[in-house]
Amino acid sequence: GAVVSQHPSWVICKSGTSVKIECRSLDFQATTMFWYRQFPKQSLMLMATSNEGSKATYEQGVEKDKFLINHASLTLSTLTVTSAHPEDSSFYICSATQTGSEAFFGQGTRLTVV
């Protein structure tokens, strides 16, 4: 199957700082990328959908000014958690898809805000 790479796999940051997570489709052009968040012992919750070259669509309850998503190219989307707080500590996973194909998931990024 297609490969989606997420970086970093884990990050620890201080409260109040910003953290950027990258999601890359390595062997295909991803017209759409999705960002999910998973708290411990819970399921994956969709945060936002991003299409290359346009603004991301956020799910209800997700703050777009806090979770900045950029999908500048067909192989890269970034999620920036701005002014991170301990409650933002979570597992963040991206997925990427081409038009008409299934979604492929990255390996996830564990964010810990101290």
Next chain:
Amino acid sequence: SQQGEEDPQALSIQEGENATMNCSYKTSINNLQWYRQNSGRGLVHLILIRSNEREKHSGRLRVTLDTSKKSSSLLITASRAADTASYFCATDDGGFKTIFGAGTRLFVKA
């Protein structure tokens, strides 16, 4: 948002037994997928079943889909301790947005 629920929430069995997990969803779907996740790790894609399919097999996995009841089941036969993980169903409504169920935590005792 979550599409549906999974049943049971947690399941503990002995090695060698079969494990059955059920998933219900709410809206029309294009396909349904099952994923596995080891603690704190990424997702492993197990199997995809399309809306026009009723049953699919892959090794020790058997998935059924009943679109009239909006439900699916995952059967793992002859379970092993290494099957211990969380299992999620996920639906695709044709808009390529994958929505996950709540998950079933499976524990297989050696």
